[in-house]
Amino acid sequence: MESDEDTPTGFIEDALCLEMEGELDHSALGEFKPTLLAVLEADRSATLDVSRAWGAGAAFAQFVCAAHRSFAAQGRSLRVSGLGSDAAESLEAIGFDGETARQFGFDTFPAPPGAPRP
């Protein structure tokens, strides 16, 4: 995953877009957490683009839930975009199904077959 300084950012509507790369494991998410907290401190909504990330599993699902809770508590939204089909499949395997994903701001779930994976 990119470091805080290198995390590409942009805007999707009002939300700050954060692109996540690499494996979405606990250590990478731990590194990414300050970035997301900084967005929260700036009182902005955020969109996590995970189209170039892989290895979504329990750690990622939990992270999104936690982040979603924090953003919601502040009246902001957190969305997740670009989830690949493999990642969606992995999340489903731990019981994080499509319905749950939609409730937690996933734009697509499961991703269309053949979604690109780095």
Added chain:
Amino acid sequence: MTAPFHNADLFQDELRELLAELDAALLDMDADTGAALSTGLGAESLNRIFRALHTIKGACDMAGFHDTMALLHEVESLWDRARTGSAPVAGPLVNVTFAVKDWLEPLAATAQEPRPDVALLAAMCALADRDEPIRQDEQATDARPQAEAGPDIPEDEQPCGPMKTLRIHFAPSDPGHLAKLDPAGLLAGLRQLGQASITLDVSGVPALEDLDPSDCHLRWEIILETRQGLDAVRDVFLFLDTPGDAVVEELGALSERAAAGTDGQASADASAGHKRAASETGVKAVWETPESAHAGSLSEAPASESPQEAQVTPEPGRVESGPLPSPGTPQPGQATQAVPASKPTAPASPEAAPRQTRPKATEPAQSLRVEAAKLDNLVNLVGELVIAQARLTQIASELAHGELTEVSEEVERLAGELRDNTLSIRMLPIGTTFSRFRRLVRDLSSELGKQIELMAEGGETELDKTVIEQLGDPLVHLLRNSIDHGIETPGERAAVGKPPHGAIRLSAKQAGGSVLIRIEDDGRGLNAERIRAKAVLRGLIAPECRLTDQEAYQLIFSPGFSTAEKVTSVSGRGVGMDVVKRAIDTLRGVIEIDSLPGRGTAITISLPLTLAIIDGLLVRSSREFYIIPLSMVEECVELSAKGNLSGHGGCRNRTLNVRGEIIPFIRLRETFHIGGEPPRLEQVVITCHDGGRTGLAVDEVIGQQQTVIKGLGRLIGRVEGFSGATINGDGSMALILDVAQLVGSVQRQCDQTCTL
């Protein structure tokens, strides 16, 4: 998804333990093979084997070693047939499993999947083919009444029992769980056992600010329909640090008609069981409502608004085991009605939903697995502390400052306790080493056509971890010699009136600051005359040299010495005992041999409890300090300049008459080329080593002290005559003497001088 292999060390440690358990169970089974399983004599071993195989398989699967897992599955299948009584337990099956266990050893050592072993696979195929006719009979076997089905195995351990529905609560509670185990791997393991319906509960996930991403706040409830036993399901969670994090309960077996699908309603019940079993027992996850993402609400909705149902907490013994209610989406109220006595505990909000639905409070861990390197580092630091404390004590003594002396004494006491406690952490029972010798004895005795029983005693005796690690090879050599040269063949034993079974007794016990390890056999014993003759033949001793039996026995430790008539794959090249001697010397141990021709041999190894800190005698020669291990010191005597010496020309050897006994001694001044004149009254420290006594003449005997052993460093490496160094209380350095090496070195120099 590929389960990440986060913690190879943990996997390797666990695998090593499991392989040891498999080895022990196989050996027990091997001993029980002749016994009828139906009597239960071998059933426990069989179950242990099955459990070990199954757990290893699960571990390999979680670690991503799928080829290994597949092979283990096949081995497990072979044992499964033995377990269900449809195939006999026989030597070939035990041997193949031993081979599989050996094949897995590199995996435990390197965490790299081993290459396929063609011979092993062929042996497995042959075994499977041999079982083929039995397989054809399996239907008949299965048709037998349970009472006739063979071994008395608990029903919940039978892999092919009736279809049952299990409910599994899985809530990892250990800190950093996600850094160690991927829950996806565990859930995948459950899916392999049957049809699993997985419900994820995210209500325990904290806000991002409070989240440590390596901790797991997710919880799962899995409804599993399986024919596997409870143990098989529990084995999936074997690697959890806190076993209580996963609770497996049986909801009640579905009826066979439901499993077979012969009855429409029953089948419908079974298929609906996944969805409804949770509500049947009054358990359902409470979900966080992520409505804010859509509605922008600042508050979180109460649980009743969540897309999932709020339910009640299960209580042990309240699980309904009857048929499932009719299909239909259950409502929370219905669930409560289904189990009317259950207490509704649905929290009002996700935040109010702590892990109170956890079925069991986690218990504090009773043990902690620590990386060995961390322990070594701790011991080193304690060693430094002991040295610093010695300096403090000395300074306080010199300054004669009351308050400082008081503090220094307190620090000394605490440092002593810390040292003892730290060293005790490194102590391990030697039984772990003993257990692997059972396999060695089994294989070698089989190879040599001998019948040998190994008896181990005192396995609970503890030794320093380093000592135990380095002791394995010497003991292997000694055992191989006992098996090959000591114990006779059944025919030879019968000829001399001995029972056909030979016996090797391996024992350990603590004696003061040492541990005595003894290997006794009831074989033919050592032939001192033959050893002497061989030694003369090899030029190790002069023909006219007279040696006691004890001295003759020590010759077997000479490099290349062997009295064996032929070299076998086991021993006879004369390499092993030399290695043994050197290894034991390195451990600062002593070997003694007792033997009675025709009755057997006993080899006793005396080892220090620890290698880190020893009791030493601090001595001085000129300005140099030396430490003599106190365990080797017998007494100290004074030596006047005109003392009772007898010279040997230019040789540095001297002898000393101590109460009528002539004892050779060496002067450290001369040996280490220290200049200056010795004092008028020298001190001689009489040491005992290798069955002999030698004096070490020094200027002054300062006294006994705890000695923290330090290596001499890579630059200097090993120096003959020294086993290390230590720092004295005043900051000066003292070299620790390896008395046996030192005396041997001086003796060789002396011999050369005499020859010249």
